[in-house]
Amino acid sequence: MDGLPSREALAAALAEMAAGRPARALPTLRALAAASPGDAAVQLNLGMALMDAGHLAEAEAPLLAAAQAAPQHPEPCFRLARLRHLRGDPLAAESFYRGALARAPGHVASLAGLAEVARSLARPEEAVSLLREALLHAPQDAGMRLALARALVQSGQAAKALEELALPLRVGGPAGRLGAVWAEALRARHGVEEARARAEEEARAHPLCAARAAGLAALCEAEGRGGAALSAWRAAEALAPEDPDILAGLAQSLARHRDHAAALDAFERALALAPDEPGLRVGRGEQLWRLHRLSEAAEALRAALRDFGPDERTRATLALVLVSQGLQEEAMEEAEAAGGENALLLGLTSVGPYHPEAGRAEALAGRARALHQRLSEGLLPYTAPPPRAEGPLRLGLLSAHFGKHPVGWLTVAGIENLPRDAFEVDVFSLGDRPGDIAARFRARADAWHLIEPGTPDAVLLERLRAAQLDILIELGGHGQGGRVRLLRHRAAPVQIKWVGSQASTTGTPNIDWMLTDRWETPEGFEPFYTERLLRMPDGYVCYAPPPAAPPVAPTPAGFSGAVTFGCYNNLAKVTPRVLAVWARILRALPEARLVLRTHALGDGPTREGFTARARAAGLDLARVEMHGAVPHDQLLAAYGEIDISLDPFPYTGGLTVCESLWMGVPVLTLVGSSFAGRHAFSHLSNVGLADWAVFSEEEYVAEAIRRASDIPALAALRAGMRARVAASPLCDGPRFGSNLAAVLRQAWEGRDGPA
Known part of the structure; x- marks a missing residue:
């Protein structure tokens, strides 16, 4: 505190908070709170600063201390209510809001907060009543008027909501929120298409109104006009570059357009303005994941869980990040914790198939049946088109x-x-x-x-x-x-x-x-x-080799005298059992090497964690090369560095198997029971290499050792591999097209048969 007396230090911290720099106020406030734990003002402001800086998990203790030190003051109760609301506990929030109102019946922010709780609990009429009471105390509060309009829409009074919005649209207000509520009211009053047309007309008439641009963006999205929505969000951003709601809308639109770098930038700019907004925190984590910044993504999502409490979307996204890092067990734990439909979906598709136990066909089928039952509710009626008498x-x-x-x-x-x-x-x-x-x-x-x-x-x-x-x-x-x-x-x-x-x-x-x-x-x-x-009748896919694929390189073992194994699959597929099996192979072949290439290994902390797991599994890291992502043409060329591809399990390779074979490199696979566990088996069988598929870990190790011990056979196989694959059903487009036509006709003719 640089020797400042405590009151002066507190004033300096409050000045930082007033200037929108809560993080800079925290060291002083923490020191003051430690020195004066019973000081209500210090504890309250520490809690507020922590909330404003986005550290919600830490904020509750000082706010509770403030409430205890100043039992008649409404502000600690209000802040605790806001904290509980942000952390997804509306009933606790309602109790604290009522506590604040008991101490100060006209506490406007608590009336508004209580109204928001009522709206979130589908009690819109109660929300309308509370907000009208709040506006009696603060008639010029634009945010309150927006909340009232939203509650009116929810209660079926869209026309009245539009009347309430006329003044904020004329004189201004929080542009992003105003635009969102205006769009909701227009949709409820006129339907999506007419609402979008009216918003376009309004936006043309008021080209400098950020709220109208934001509302138009939301309506374009509702109508499925993603390109027009992105243009409208950019216009809104240009008019109000520091509006967090507009930046959030822009970020989400960019993410849908897969411009993940630009989306991340927009999320981070929005978070700088609204660090306590949970959706922004999770959105940032998702973009970090899409950009393969996996360790940052995991930490961002874990921090969001600490601050905002359990949340399905956050846990589901964290599960996807963890499995991308090769942490299958941890990913399944988060997937299960997500609960509901998310848990079923993750267990069935994005996480479960990579897990040694959850990836078994029986386990996946159980999840599928549960999901099928859940998705069978509320099906919309369907009328089939008239049957075709003839023609295609x-x-x-x-x-x-x-x-x-x-x-x-x-x-x-x-x-x-x-x-x-x-x-x-x-x-x-x-x-x-x-x-x-x-x-x-x-x-x-x-x-x-x-x-x-x-x-x-x-x-x-x-x-x-x-x-x-x-x-x-x-x-x-x-x-x-x-x-x-x-x-x-x-x-x-x-x-x-x-x-x-x-x-x-x-x-x-x-x-x-x-x-x-x-x-x-x-x-x-x-x-x-x-x-x-x-x-x-043949395989279920037809591979289209890239025309620019480099020529097949000679087998590296022909020069070095020792085999180089490789795996270019996602780290999600490399389980601890895979690492243990690879370690056994390398121990049996002391001159052999292993090359790994995948985008996840380009993330430093993820690579460090994987290295530790590989070492624990017994892999000799001096003989293991690890590389991050490279452009596709370079990845294909990198197959020239390896003699044999070691397929992971239980989720085996798909396209990577086809590419490996096209580049002359045979693939050793362990066949599983799930669809994902049999991809490689299908492709290998389709090109006449079913003898490279085994059915146990013991066979996998033995076959790798046997194949590596016959370098001339590897060289001969490699020399004819591309011609073999090109001539096989795997790449025979006309044959596949004819077969596909036949089974599609079979499906059409059997459409009324038993399920």
Whole structure:
């Protein structure tokens, strides 16, 4: 405190808080609180500064101390109420708000807070009454008027809400919040389309009004006009660059457009203005994850849980971050803690399949059945289009991955080889996807429907149904950008799941078939799926090798005399059991090396944690190379550094297997029971290399040692590998297209058969 007397020190800290710099006030306030634990003013201001700086977990103790030291003062009770509200406990917040009002019946902020609790608990009429009382005490409070308008909308009084908003729109107010409430009121009064048209007209008439621009952005999003929404958010930001709600809207829009670096910047600017907003904290963590800054993401999300308490979205996102770091056990714990539908989805698709136990087919099937039951509630009625007497079937494809993505590489050759006289193809692309693969889909498509980012489910369902499809293939699953859950309401007489987060069954009602093959789902696997199994005669995918792939390099062991193993899969797939098996292989082959490449290893703390786990598993780190992400062409070239790819388990490689084989490198895989556990087995079998698939860890170790001991055989296999793969059904587009046409016709003709 630089020798300042305590009152002067407190005044200096209060000045920092008043200037919007609560973090700079904290050292002084902490010191004062330690010196005077019974000083109500010090404890209260310490609690307030902690809240304003976003340290909610620490704020409760000083606020409780202030309430005890000043039992008649309303402010500690109000701050405790606000704290509990932010941490997701509205009933406790309500009690503290009422305590503040008991001490000061006209405490305006407590009346407003109590109204917000009432609104969140679906008691809008009570909220309206409380806010009208608050406005008697503070008639010029713009924020209060906005809260009243929102409560009026919720209570079915949209016209009155618009009347309340006329004054703030004319004289100004918190632009982001004003725009959001105005958009809500317009939608409730006029419907989405007319509301958006009115907002456009208002925005043109008032081009310098940030609130109207923000409201227009929200209405464009509600109508599925993601590009127009982003433009409107940028206009609002230009007019009000320090409005946290506008920055939050911009950040979310950028995230939907996959501009994660720009979204992170917007989230961080918003957080600097509103550090106690939980949605901003979680949004920032999500963008850090998307940018592969995994350790930062994990810490940001853990801090949000500490400050705001248990939250499904935060825990679900943290589970995704942890599994990306290769922490399967910790990820499953967070997934289970998320609870509800999130726990089922994470356990079924994004976390469970990577876990040695939860990834078993029986465990996944149990989650799928529970999800199926949950999603079977409230299904919307569906009327099928009139049956076609003749002519081609109308086939729809729905995905966010028609560009440079594994889905595109594994499906485009099959789609473009479907006979044109038998199938019309409608592509519903969730976002505009550039590149050669997208161009190939466009060339085959009879109709191309661009679905803008953020399009609401109701709007997308209407567009799908309006197309009067016969068959709809979903290519996204429950993963990033996937909309498979929407299809529980049915958009076509026949609905099929294919590729795209196809780790197991979807557990989604009205998904009729899973496109598969005899290796992925042999006879007897039917109980593990909520869909019927539509088996292709060869493999279930058709690989489109990249035209610019470098030539196959000679086997490195031919020069070094010792085999180099490699794994270029995501760290999520590398479990402790995988590390232990790899350690056994390297111990048996003292000259062998192992090369790992994945984006997660480019994150320093994640790499350190993985290194510690690898060392604990017995891996000789002097013989292990670890690399982060590189551009795709460099990744393909890096297969020239390895002789054998070691496939992880229980979630095996998919596209990585195809790429490894194309680059001449055979893949050793351990076959599991789930769909994800049999990807590599399917691809290897499809190219005539089923003998590289084993069924136990003992066999995996023995086969790796045996193969590594015959370098001439490896060299011979490598020399003919690309020609083998090119000539196999894995890359035979015309053959696959003909087979796909046959099974699609089978699904169409069996649409009324038993489920």
